[in-house]
Amino acid sequence: MSALLEVEGLTAGYGAAPVLHDVSLTVQPGEIVAVLGANGAGKSTLLRALSGLLPIQKGRISLEDRDLTKIKVEHLVRHGIAHVPEGRGVVTELTVEENLRLGGLWRKPQPSLEPIYELFPRLAERRTNEGHQLSGGERQMLAIGRALAAQPRLLLLDEPSLGLAPKVTAQIMALLRDLRDRTGLAVLLVEQNVRSALSVADQGIVLSLGRIVTRHDAATLVDDAELRHAYLGF
Amino acid sequence: MDRFLFLTFDGLSRGAVYAAFALALVLIWRAARIVNFAQGAMAVATAYVAYSVADATGSYWIGFLVAVVAGLLLGAGVERVVMRFVDHSSPLNGVVVALGLVLIIQGVLGMIYGNEFRPAAAPFSRDAFEIGGVALLSRYDLFVFGAVGAVVVLLTLLFTRTPTGLRMRAAAFAPDVSRLLGVPVGGMLTLGWALAAAVGSLAGMLVIPTELGLHPTAMDIVFISAFTAAVLGGLDSPIGAVLGGLIVGLLLSYISGYLGATVAPMAVLALLVVVLLSRPDGLFARSKARTA
Numbered sequence: 317m318s319a320l321l322e323v324e325g326l327t328a329g330y331g332a333a334p335v336l337h338d339v340s341l342t343v344q345p346g347e348i349v350a351v352l353g354a355n356g357a358g359k360s361t362l363l364r365a366l367s368g369l370l371p372i373q374k375g376r377i378s379l380e381d382r383d384l385t386k387i388k389v390e391h392l393v394r395h396g397i398a399h400v401p402e403g404r405g406v407v408t409e410l411t412v413e414e415n416l417r418l419g420g421l422w423r424k425p426q427p428s429l430e431p432i433y434e435l436f437p438r439l440a441e442r443r444t445n446e447g448h449q450l451s452g453g454e455r456q457m458l459a460i461g462r463a464l465a466a467q468p469r470l471l472l473l474d475e476p477s478l479g480l481a482p483k484v485t486a487q488i489m490a491l492l493r494d495l496r497d498r499t500g501l502a503v504l505l506v507e508q509n510v511r512s513a514l515s516v517a518d519q520g521i522v523l524s525l526g527r528i529v530t531r532h533d534a535a536t537l538v539d540d541a542e543l544r545h546a547y548l549g550f
Numbered sequence: 551m552d553r554f555l556f557l558t559f560d561g562l563s564r565g566a567v568y569a570a571f572a573l574a575l576v577l578i579w580r581a582a583r584i585v586n587f588a589q590g591a592m593a594v595a596t597a598y599v600a601y602s603v604a605d606a607t608g609s610y611w612i613g614f615l616v617a618v619v620a621g622l623l624l625g626a627g628v629e630r631v632v633m634r635f636v637d638h639s640s641p642l643n644g645v646v647v648a649l650g651l652v653l654i655i656q657g658v659l660g661m662i663y664g665n666e667f668r669p670a671a672a673p674f675s676r677d678a679f680e681i682g683g684v685a686l687l688s689r690y691d692l693f694v695f696g697a698v699g700a701v702v703v704l705l706t707l708l709f710t711r712t713p714t715g716l717r718m719r720a721a722a723f724a725p726d727v728s729r730l731l732g733v734p735v736g737g738m739l740t741l742g743w744a745l746a747a748a749v750g751s752l753a754g755m756l757v758i759p760t761e762l763g764l765h766p767t768a769m770d771i772v773f774i775s776a777f778t779a780a781v782l783g784g785l786d787s788p789i790g791a792v793l794g795g796l797i798v799g800l801l802l803s804y805i806s807g808y809l810g811a812t813v814a815p816m817a818v819l820a821l822l823v824v825v826l827l828s829r830p831d832g833l834f835a836r837s838k839a840r841t842a
């Protein structure tokens with residue numbers, strides 16, 4: 317079986333000097349891959365290069381053998397990829413309901429939002445509130461809910477735990493695990509919060525200065541004290 | 551008292567046109583963060599085309615329709631061919647390009663149609679009929695109110711009730727996020743320009759018969775009034791634009807009625823300066839200052 321996402325030798329950056337160097341990784345259907353690393357390691361850059369927000373300089377990105385670099389950003393959702401950018405990307409001027417509708421807008425007929433509201437009852441209560449009225453946790457739920465409204469196969473999730481209480485972070489991680497198990501959703505999960513990410517991930521990849529310095533099963537990364545000290549600093 | 555009432559209705563009728571024209575400016579501001587200083591010239595260009603068609607076909611209404619369609623096309627064209635390639639890192643660039651467009655459009659219109667005023671017929675009588683013994687409103691005024699009201703209602707429905715309206719708003723507020731959600735952001739921008747220019751053309755068709763007629767610069771004063779209205783309304787707010795338009799219309803009507811018509815253009819400029827200095831976010835601002 318071919319991988320869902322396959323990245324080979326990816327080099328990308330903002331100017332002439334690349335930020336990412338020769339990054340290769342694969343994500344299988346129904347797999348959660350955590351991308352870990354310090355602030356500035358290039359995690360967000362990786363996701364932006366994958367979704368085409370940032371042009372790539374070298375390398376290959378394929379989605380089930382289709383060349384992803386040839387697909388326009390705005391067609392990405394049609395190919396089953398949803399990217400929740402860092403800082404959540406809630407459209408603060410729109411209501412909760414409008415943000416969610418936006419997620420499923422490309423589908424015909426447009427999907428019901430009820431499953432999303434069942435997943436996040438809090439969003440149902442805040443349906444008519446505008447994005448700027450939401451708390452950090454609510455915004456994160458909204459951004460994830462909106463991505464799920466597009467019914468993706470692959471979720472690119474950039475630091476969902478940023479600024480959230482540990483309890484909320486744990487809820488979100490539990491949700492990811494549940495979605496993977498129930499629907500076969502694959503997730504490329506960018507996190508600085510190593511413990512949370514590895515609590516749900518199947519694989520862990522550590523980025524440092526734009527290069528992959530190690531990759532292992534999540535369980536191995538957690539259990540192996542030497543690896544943990546060397547790459548994750550705990 | 552009768553005079554005051556008359557001036558009030560006259561002001562509301564003018565104000566409705568300013569409201570529509572201000573709405574066009576707000577549409578582009580919201581979509582592209584550009585004040586389209588070429589809006590007036592674009593509207594005049596489509597009005598010339600409309601009256602040529604009306605002359606050729608003998609039907610004002612075919613001409614009117616042509617004005618709106620030509621506005622759509624011209625707006626889309628200006629965005630696709632010109633504005634898309636303007637470097638928006640400095641807000642001045644868009645302004646300079648728009649002013650350049652004004653010169654080009656007015657020059658071309660002058661070459662084709664000449665630089666004298668041409669009569670522009672109104673589709674309805676502009677003679678006021680009496681209400682309660684006072685001559686207040688003409689059929690033409692009613693047409694203006696109806697047309698502007700229809701524009702406001704249709705735009706409101708478009709933006710609040712349709713998927714395309716939601717896409718347009720999202721694309722304007724958060725282009726990158728919208729793209730990731732599958733919104734064709736470039737297309738929404740083109741559509742925004744097209745709609746705005748069509749509304750501008752419609753406003754031009756409404757106002758030109760009430761002024762001196764067709765002339766390449768026929769919309770210059772109207773532009774300033776409508777721009778003042780849009781700024782008054784906060785530049786970001788459709789409702790603000792409509793209210794601003796009505797306020798400017800009323801003020802101008804009272805000023806030309808009581809102080810003389812020659813004072814009115816000065817009064818608009820003075821109002822614009824006062825608003826920019828004292829309430830740059832508009833009368834109805836509730837949040838942060840806008841940024842270009």
Ligand SMILES: Nc1ncnc2c1ncn2[C@@H]1O[C@H](COP(=O)(O)OP(=O)(O)O)[C@@H](O)[C@H]1O
Binds near residue numbers: 357358
């Ligand atoms: N828009 C940008 N323009 C130029 N450089 C950037 C930009 N965004 C990030 N960088 C640089 O790229 C590197 C990686 O950043 P980023 O991918 O955001 O890291 P992370 O998400 O791992 O914290 C950093 O050195 C950062 O300074």
Ligand SMILES: [Mg+2]
Binds near residue numbers: 359360361402475
């Ligand atoms: Mg980041």
